[in-house]
Amino acid sequence: MRLSTVILPIHRWAEGQKIWRRAEDLGFHAAYTYDHLSWRSFRDGPWFGAIPTLTAAATVTKSMRLGTLVTSPNFRHPVTLAKELISLDDISGGRVTLGIGAGGTGFDATALGQEPWTPRERADRFAEFVPLLDRLLTEDSVSYEGDFYAAHEARNIPGCVQRPRLPFAVAATGPRGLRLAARHGQAWVTTGDPRLFENGTPEQSVQALRDQSERLADACAELGRNADDLDRVLLTGFTPDRGRPLQSLDAFVDFAGRHAELGFTEIVVHWPIPDSDFAADEKVFEQIAMEAPAHLR
Template structure:
């Protein structure tokens, strides 16, 4: 089992730097930040941009993987985003993980005056976005004419990327997917799969959903003949009214249940002072101590 932490992009530097450094020193395998322009009930609070945050995090860490949880096509074009994120990967020394999802239907979906999309359109845009990133983040040979494609949602004409990637064949791509078409896409092009297992007031129902989704992933692997164990499986443990770092016991129970279901990675949120994911950093310290003993 690998352990990750989400650091919401709310704290100013140097407090944010302290958290990213601590995540590195604690022994977490990966650290993520949300890729939103604003997020739900925190829309009125301080909220920094994703790429500069990860760039700064790359300069104050040395070991931990860094990632987007998750980037979406709601307000991004794959060409400039691929160049941005490939540059962060180079700065980090090849430690980036790229989480990508279809994009929610909240603030980010309308802030630029976008039309409302039906679910089919959201998936088609997501697939085109992810497939473009899969190509753009690979090596562009010197002397080539660049990378070109023309789709329903995105077009590129001789796009130039950074150059030879810091990771080969490209940085790991992790797709957030729950539906059958999205799961099939993840199995076809991604290195890993990410899920929140949806929203459920009843914890038992949420865990049943988490188990059902991992079985669906295994079934999706059968069609293209992909070995299921070649796809990492990441579960976000937290949700509305459910916080894995509320106590050490809560964390241990959540990790144990995720492991039993077959998840390879779990992710929790850095404790906030109030509201959603409110908690005490002393719990994080104790959990981190266990990680240190595991890694030591």
């Protein structure tokens, strides 16, 4: 079981770089950031771009993996995203993981002036976005004409440092997304069942995650792929447990242990942000970062 963190891009770099350095010092496997134009309660405050933030983080860290959790088609195009990812992978020395999902209905969905897409439209775009991005990151030149995206002799030389390309961590809960994870992912990401967040119980959440994991295994079996080949990543903070796992080392070890039994290989916690949904005692958070992995081996 690996332990990683999400550092929201809300800090000017003079302060932000200290957090990314500290994350590596604490021994986190990876540090991710959200790829949004703005997000929920943080909309009217500072919010910086994901790729520039990760590029800067790559220059102040040495071994910790870096990535998005997650990027989506809401305001991205595969051709330009591929170029940025290849550059980031090079600058970081091959430490980048792309978390990628279908996107939602938040501010990103309308920031470019478009009407928000329906769930079906998001799924349709995602189904085209991921395979095209896969090609762009593995082939020197790509031409493609689809329903939503096109590429004309898009050059991506020299390609990723990581071969055949940087890994995809595909966020999915529905059948189409899980098939994309099974076909193109090196990892699968979930936040649990959003329907349980307000009124569900931790036990119901564990069962929902078990069901999701079983559907992923079925999707892999359809493709003749061993489901154990995919890492399974749980982004915390969106299950009925909410912030309780970060209240103490024992609480976190119990939470992580229950999810390790479901096959999860990586738990991601949010870096504490005072006066927000991600508020937590920083001393307890650092104790968890330093001591919990030894309890979960």
